[in-house]
Amino acid sequence: MSRTIRLAVIPGDGIGPEVVAEAVKVLDAVAPSAGLSIEKTHFSLGATRFLETGDVLTDYDLASISSHDAILLGAVGGVPGDPRLANANIERGLLLKLRFTLDHYVNLRPTTIYPGVASPLSNPGDVDFVVVREGTEGPYVGNGGAIRVGTPHEIANEVSINTAFGVERVVRFAFELAQSRPAKKLTLVHKTNVLTFAGGIWRRLVDTVGAEFPDVAVDYLHVDAATIFLVTDPARFDVIVTDNLFGDILTDLAGAISGGIGLAASGNINPDGAFPSMFEPVHGSAPDIAGKQIADPTAAILSVALLLDHLGVPDVAGTVRDAVTADIATRQADSPRTTSAVGDAIRDAVASSLAR
Amino acid sequence: MSRTIRLAVIPGDGIGPEVVAEAVKVLDAVAPSAGLSIEKTHFSLGATRFLETGDVLTDYDLASISSHDAILLGAVGGVPGDPRLANANIERGLLLKLRFTLDHYVNLRPTTIYPGVASPLSNPGDVDFVVVREGTEGPYVGNGGAIRVGTPHEIANEVSINTAFGVERVVRFAFELAQSRPAKKLTLVHKTNVLTFAGGIWRRLVDTVGAEFPDVAVDYLHVDAATIFLVTDPARFDVIVTDNLFGDILTDLAGAISGGIGLAASGNINPDGAFPSMFEPVHGSAPDIAGKQIADPTAAILSVALLLDHLGVPDVAGTVRDAVTADIATRQADSPRTTSAVGDAIRDAVASSLAR
Ligand SMILES: CC(C)[C@H](C(=O)O)[C@@H](O)C(=O)O
Numbered sequence: 067m068s069r070t071i072r073l074a075v076i077p078g079d080g081i082g083p084e085v086v087a088e089a090v091k092v093l094d095a096v097a098p099s100a101g102l103s104i105e106k107t108h109f110s111l112g113a114t115r116f117l118e119t120g121d122v123l124t125d126y127d128l129a130s131i132s133s134h135d136a137i138l139l140g141a142v143g144g145v146p147g148d149p150r151l152a153n154a155n156i157e158r159g160l161l162l163k164l165r166f167t168l169d170h171y172v173n174l175r176p177t178t179i180y181p182g183v184a185s186p187l188s189n190p191g192d193v194d195f196v197v198v199r200e201g202t203e204g205p206y207v208g209n210g211g212a213i214r215v216g217t218p219h220e221i222a223n224e225v226s227i228n229t230a231f232g233v234e235r236v237v238r239f240a241f242e243l244a245q246s247r248p249a250k251k252l253t254l255v256h257k258t259n260v261l262t263f264a265g266g267i268w269r270r271l272v273d274t275v276g277a278e279f280p281d282v283a284v285d286y287l288h289v290d291a292a293t294i295f296l297v298t299d300p301a302r303f304d305v306i307v308t309d310n311l312f313g314d315i316l317t318d319l320a321g322a323i324s325g326g327i328g329l330a331a332s333g334n335i336n337p338d339g340a341f342p343s344m345f346e347p348v349h350g351s352a353p354d355i356a357g358k359q360i361a362d363p364t365a366a367i368l369s370v371a372l373l374l375d376h377l378g379v380p381d382v383a384g385t386v387r388d389a390v391t392a393d394i395a396t397r398q399a400d401s402p403r404t405t406s407a408v409g410d411a412i413r414d415a416v417a418s419s420l421a422r
Numbered sequence: 423m424s425r426t427i428r429l430a431v432i433p434g435d436g437i438g439p440e441v442v443a444e445a446v447k448v449l450d451a452v453a454p455s456a457g458l459s460i461e462k463t464h465f466s467l468g469a470t471r472f473l474e475t476g477d478v479l480t481d482y483d484l485a486s487i488s489s490h491d492a493i494l495l496g497a498v499g500g501v502p503g504d505p506r507l508a509n510a511n512i513e514r515g516l517l518l519k520l521r522f523t524l525d526h527y528v529n530l531r532p533t534t535i536y537p538g539v540a541s542p543l544s545n546p547g548d549v550d551f552v553v554v555r556e557g558t559e560g561p562y563v564g565n566g567g568a569i570r571v572g573t574p575h576e577i578a579n580e581v582s583i584n585t586a587f588g589v590e591r592v593v594r595f596a597f598e599l600a601q602s603r604p605a606k607k608l609t610l611v612h613k614t615n616v617l618t619f620a621g622g623i624w625r626r627l628v629d630t631v632g633a634e635f636p637d638v639a640v641d642y643l644h645v646d647a648a649t650i651f652l653v654t655d656p657a658r659f660d661v662i663v664t665d666n667l668f669g670d671i672l673t674d675l676a677g678a679i680s681g682g683i684g685l686a687a688s689g690n691i692n693p694d695g696a697f698p699s700m701f702e703p704v705h706g707s708a709p710d711i712a713g714k715q716i717a718d719p720t721a722a723i724l725s726v727a728l729l730l731d732h733l734g735v736p737d738v739a740g741t742v743r744d745a746v747t748a749d750i751a752t753r754q755a756d757s758p759r760t761t762s763a764v765g766d767a768i769r770d771a772v773a774s775s776l777a778r
């Protein structure tokens with residue numbers, strides 16, 4: 067008997083459709099062993115759709131996506147500087163709209179340096195950490211404004227909003243995650259010495275919630291110092307919990323030191339299950355290399371592993387990760403494979419490992 | 423005939439006094455050749471002073487510092503977590519208070535990888551860029567607040583304020599700097615796709631001011647992407663202009679990739695000359711290694727070079743930089759010298775080079 071999962075698939079723009087095709091290939095290959103029957107609905111959304119119809123995300127699309135069990139997203143965004151997109155903000159209107167409306171308060175971004183991957187760091191050490199980035203508050207709320215725009219008297223403000231409700235729940239998730247990991251260590255990253263109000267609420271809630279997790283070691287770093295450690299001693303980190311903007315910055319940097327955001331997966335998670343969670347590679351739509359079958363589908367495939375974790379089949383997720391790890395170890399910089407050849411190889415590897 | 427410069431010296435806490443002593447040593451050695459007579463006033467400020475007197479920065483001190491021609495600062499800040507400092511914010515009350523009151527709207531932070539320095543990057547390339555960080559606006563303004571503090575209904579906000587007046591002047595400074603450099607390239611770093619109001623004013627003013635500098639090539643990166651390039655291709659940067667918070671983050675990362683913030687100098691500059699500019703190493707007070715004569719005074723000495731540039735004697739500043747470069751090339755990780763031995767060596771080198 068298999069469980070039916072209604073999956074909303076948003077391939078998006080640029081390389082999105084190519085990498086999502088490979089992710090779906092791998093998901094379809096593992097679904098039967100995971101006891102899952104995946105029913106996919108494709109949504110055509112992103113810059114391409116906007117240019118065709120003028121819509122970024124209609125209420126109808128949003129309601130329809132919401133009614134699914136989970137979402138797989140490729141990447142959205144048009145060619146940078148395209149004048150036809152000047153008045154559309156695909157990021158705020160689509161990606162952030164989904165994250166906020168679907169209450170994705172945990173943005174989960176694991177970082178590992180896979181054997182065989184070239185890190186730009188000469189001596190990265192044994193890197194294996196997860197950034198738990200808050201997804202629904204902070205400077206991302208869009209609560210800003212400007213007056214006298216375009217004049218010498220313009221004032222433009224952005225408000226970072228942080229609530230005890232919002233911070234407590236993501237901090238709790240991070241502590242639970244830290245407790246489940248061997249190192250049991252949590253690092254809060256913020257800028258409490260300057261952003262005293264926002265920093266204060268984060269610090270206090272890490273203290274309060276932390277009291278319930280006496281076996282988790284807690285530590286604090288200012289965001290500027292955290293970037294230093296990410297390049298000088300990334301192996302020191304286990305679970306990092308941080309706000310929406312700092313999380314954005316730290317996870318791109320984490321992707322870079324671990325050999326490129328072509329390998330970085332993420333889950334936008336609503337742990338309460340009230341809304342579908344969304345899984346997506348950290349990379350963007352890279353329109354310059356779209357359609358050439360040269361994009362790396364690994365991050366999209368690893369996002370499927372996060373989806374499988376979320377669906378409660380971590381062993382199958384592990385099989386996908388093992389196949390990815392093995393595949394990465396065979397890669398040769400001088401003989402790259404096509405996007406679909408990489409997907410085929412990983413699909414075949416998981417299939418044969420599950421058949422055993 | 424020599425010009426008298428009244429210099430306010432704030433050694434500060436931790437390693438501050440040790441590194442400032444070496445910086446002053448070098449400054450005194452070059453002053454006569456630079457046609458300068460340096461009159462120093464010492465200000466005892468920082469965590470130590472606060473613990474003794476309860477004062478962070480009195481109006482009297484502030485007025486007195488303001489009446490000087492320039493400021494040399496070591497580092498301020500007590501032992502992290504010291505409960506006696508819980509209600510003092512030395513950073514906001516002293517360091518940021520000086521930067522804001524003295525209208526230090528340009529925070530200048532050059533990054534070079536000196537020959538012989540070990541970068542954590544295996545292949546950094548030829549790195550030589552300057553971050554022009556805005557110093558008086560953005561999320562640093564302290565314009566935030568919180569209600570229902572400590573309750574489950576707490577809301578804590580921070581407001582980033584960006585004005586055409588404030589952005590235009592720092593952007594103009596950055597363009598002028600870029601125009602004076604061989605590469606003539608300026609990169610704006612922001613997060614315009616999310617922080618649309620603050621990002622909008624920065625983008626527009628870079629466009630407007632840029633039109634007056636047709637020979638400067640302009641480019642834009644989101645802050646997250648900028649951190650990636652800082653580890654994968656830092657040699658691509660020439661002049662970066664960015665806001666107060668992004669500048670804080672990028673310059674610590676820049677310090678790390680160039681071999682440690684022990685080498686990173688900064689100038690908090692009021693280009694109008696209405697207030698004294700302030701020169702300081704990027705590093706903090708490092709109380710754990712204070713008083714042991716093991717701190718590296720290089721960043722403080724390079725801050726003196728920035729002071730000399732500011733005083734209009736760039737050739738003498740160059741002599742200091744050359745002596746530092748030569749000294750760094752001789753350093754051996756396994757036989758470190760004391761703080762004052764490093765200062766002596768650099769002082770002797772500049773003295774003999776000026777005598778020639
Ligand atoms: C595209 C952009 C809005 C997004 C973000 O800032 O969150 C991206 O950088 C990410 O990290 O997923």
Ligand SMILES: CC(C)[C@H](C(=O)O)[C@@H](O)C(=O)O
Nearest residue numbers: 259260290513514517670704
């Ligand atoms: C100490 C702190 C307030 C300061 C800042 O954030 O500006 C420091 O990190 C710096 O970069 O000079």
